[in-house]
Amino acid sequence: MDNVHMQLACWERDRLNIEAIRFAVYMVERCDPSGLACDREDSRCRHVLASEGDGRFIGTGRLECDGRISRIVVLPEYRQQRLGNEILRYLAELARELDLPSVCVDADPRHLPFLQSLGFVETGAAPSRRGSPRYAMRLNLGDQAPKS
Numbered sequence: 277m278d279n280v281h282m283q284l285a286c287w288e289r290d291r292l293n294i295e296a297i298r299f300a301v302y303m304v305e306r307c308d309p310s311g312l313a314c315d316r317e318d319s320r321c322r323h324v325l326a327s328e329g330d331g332r333f334i335g336t337g338r339l340e341c342d343g344r345i346s347r348i349v350v351l352p353e354y355r356q357q358r359l360g361n362e363i364l365r366y367l368a369e370l371a372r373e374l375d376l377p378s379v380c381v382d383a384d385p386r387h388l389p390f391l392q393s394l395g396f397v398e399t400g401a402a403p404s405r406r407g408s409p410r411y412a413m414r415l416n417l418g419d420q421a422p423k424s
Contacts, residue, residue, distance in 0.1 A: 280359065282366045285323040285336070293333045294323055301349045317341075322374075324366050326350075326359055337363040343376045361390065368394075372417045380414045388413070 285294060295314065317340055326335035337348035337360075345367045350359045364381075371379045382402035383391055391413050402410035 279329040280334070280362070281327050281329070282362065283325055283327070284370070285325040287319050287321070287323060290323065290325055291318075293325060294318075294336045297333060297336045297349050297351060298347070300351055305352055322367070322370055324363055324370070326363060335359050335363055337367055339367045339370055339379070343371055343379045345371075345379050345381045365394075368415060368417070376417060378414050378416045380412060382410045383413050385409060385411065391415075 287294070291314075318338070321338040321340050323336060323338045325333050327333050334354045335348070335350040338346055340346060345364060348360050348363050348367075350363070368379050380399070381391065381396070382405075383396075384405075385408075388398070388411060394415060396413040396415045399412045399414050402412040404410055
């Protein structure tokens with residue numbers, strides 16, 4: 277996606293921007309407060325914020341201390357432009373810079389082909405979400421970047 281900037285966010289400084297994106301998706305769009313709530317992990321995680329050229333924040337995601345990538349959220353009007361993919365790649369590269377051996381995600385079945393194309397492998401079932409099956413996926417970081 278052209279004209280999008282990714283930046284490492286600081287939870288204390290950028291919390292309201294991250295929460296605004298989560299609120300727009302989880303509460304306004306999905307009416308699902310389960311993803312909205314901040315948890316005690318947020319202050320320990322590394323977060324990314326994606327913004328348009330005009331500075332509007334349009335997506336976010338987090339990397340947990342154990343290498344789990346979670347809460348990738350993109351505003352509805354910016355979907356289908358591969359922004360979520362770019363957030364995932366950014367967080368995987370950040371994990372590599374932090375010398376984490378791997379990253380993992382709990383994935384919706386529709387995302388499996390994309391994750392597999394990056395080198396993620398299925399490691400089992402993950403807890404279902406709102407009745408939908410989820411799959412635990414892992415990417416060993418080693419010495420190579422996630423495939424494009």
